[in-house]
Amino acid sequence: MKKTYLLSHPKRNLARIIEAAKHDAKKYIKREKGKTLPAGDDFWDFDCKYGINEAEAEVIHVSQINACMDKAEQQQLPSFYLEIIARGAQRPPKPLFSETNEAAEEVAQETKEDEAER
Numbered sequence: 008m009k010k011t012y013l014l015s016h017p018k019r020n021l022a023r024i025i026e027a028a029k030h031d032a033k034k035y036i037k038r039e040k041g042k043t044l045p046a047g048d049d050f051w052d053f054d055c056k057y058g059i060n061e062a063e064a065e066v067i068h069v070s071q072i073n074a075c076m077d078k079a080e081q082q083q084l085p086s087f088y089l090e091i092i093a094r095g096a097q098r099p100p101k102p103l104f105s106e107t108n109e110a111a112e113e114v115a116q117e118t119k120e121d122e123a124e125r
Contacts, residue, residue, distance in 0.1 A: 008031075008032075008035045008089070008090065008091045008092075009061075009088075009089075009090045010031070010088070010089055010090075011060070011061070011086055011087070011088045011089075012024070012028045012086060012087055012088075012089065013085070013086045014079065014080075014083075014084060014085060014086055014087070015085055015086075021080060021083075022080065025076050025077070025079070025080045028076055028089070029072075029073055029076055032072050032073075032076075032089065032091060035091055036053065036069070036091065036093075039051055039053075039093035040093075042093075044095050045095040047095075047097065048095030048096055048097055049095075049096065049097050049098045050095075050096060050098065051093050051094070051095060051096070052093075052094055052095070052096035053069040053091055053092065053093055053094075054066070054090075054091075054092045054094060055067050055068065055069050055071075055072060055089075055090065055091050055092075056088070056089070056090040057071075057072070057075040057087065057088065057089055057090075058087065058088050059084060059086070059087060059088065060086070060088050061088045061090075063088075064088050064090060069091070072089070072091075075087075075089075076089075
C-alpha cells in the first residue's frame with residue numbers, strides 16, 4: 008500500500024480523517040496477514056515508510072504507524088505519505104537450552120565474584 012493522505016476536507020473533521028487513515032492501515036495489515044505465506048517463511052513482516060511526501064519518507068517500524076499519524080494531526084500537516092509493503096520472513100532460531108543455561112551460569116558467577124570483592 009502506497010498512499011498519500013490529504014488532511015483537508017471541507018466537510019470532514021481532521022480527527023475523523025486521521026481515524027480513517029489508521030483504519031485503512033490496520034485493514035491492509037490484517038488482509039496481508041491472512042494471505043498464504045511463501046514457502047520457507049514463518050511470518051509476515053512489513054516494511055513501512057512515513058513522511059510529508061514520498062520523496063521525504065523515512066523507514067519506520069509497523070508499531071509506529073499510529074504515532075506518526077497522531078504527530079501529523081498535532082502538526083496540522085496538509086498531507087502525509089504512508090507506505091506499507093508486506094514480505095515473508097523467517098524467525099531466527101532460538102538458542103539451545105544448554106547455551107542459555109551456560110550464559111545464565113556465567114552471569115551468576117560474575118555476580119558472586121562482584122559481591123565477594125565488596
